[in-house]
Amino acid sequence: MEFCPTCGNMLQFELPNMGKSSRFFCPTCPYVSYLENRVKIKRKQHLVKKELEPIISDDDMKNAAQTEATCPNCAFGKAAFIQIQLRSADEPATTFYKCMNENCRQNWRED
Missing domain, CATH: 2.20.25.10 (N-terminal domain of TfIIb)
Known part of the structure; x- marks a missing residue:
């Protein structure tokens, strides 16, 4: 969920259409934020399962x-x-x- 930095309303998402990239736009003011087409993964983190202690020993x-x-x-x-x-x-x-x-x-x- 993203919010407009100028008026504080929740931004709406617009899918890519006719050569335009996807974007977030504010329905009340002219603010627009274009999204990059690529997602960059900076680091992978491996999850480790914790060992569960039994309730009754x-x-x-x-x-x-x-x-x-x-x-x-x-x-x-x-x-x-x-x-x-x-x-x-x-x-x-x-x-x-x-x-x-x-x-x-x-x-x-x-x-």
């Missing part, structure tokens, strides 16, 4: 209570769970589960 789940919940990954019938209030107080708590099957150890949650 394995140490938290070691001391957690156990319940009869079915794992969505392996259908095992026992899971450890912790309830945490993530949203506002009038919303229900979020329950985090961890499968107790030694081969699975899948984590899931229910809001």
Whole structure:
């Protein structure tokens, strides 16, 4: 979004037409800004993904209570769970589960 330096109104964009280059123009005053046909990239910056920290660590789940919940990954019938209030107080708590099957150890949650 560009604004006119003389009157402050939002500039409108006009596509190239009949040999004229594209431009920004002000609908209220005679200001016109022509655009270059080429885009120059000055520098490339590589994005690096940050490592996400888990909300519930394995140490938290070691001391957690156990319940009869079915794992969505392996259908095992026992899971450890912790309830945490993530949203506002009038919303229900979020329950985090961890499968107790030694081969699975899948984590899931229910809001």
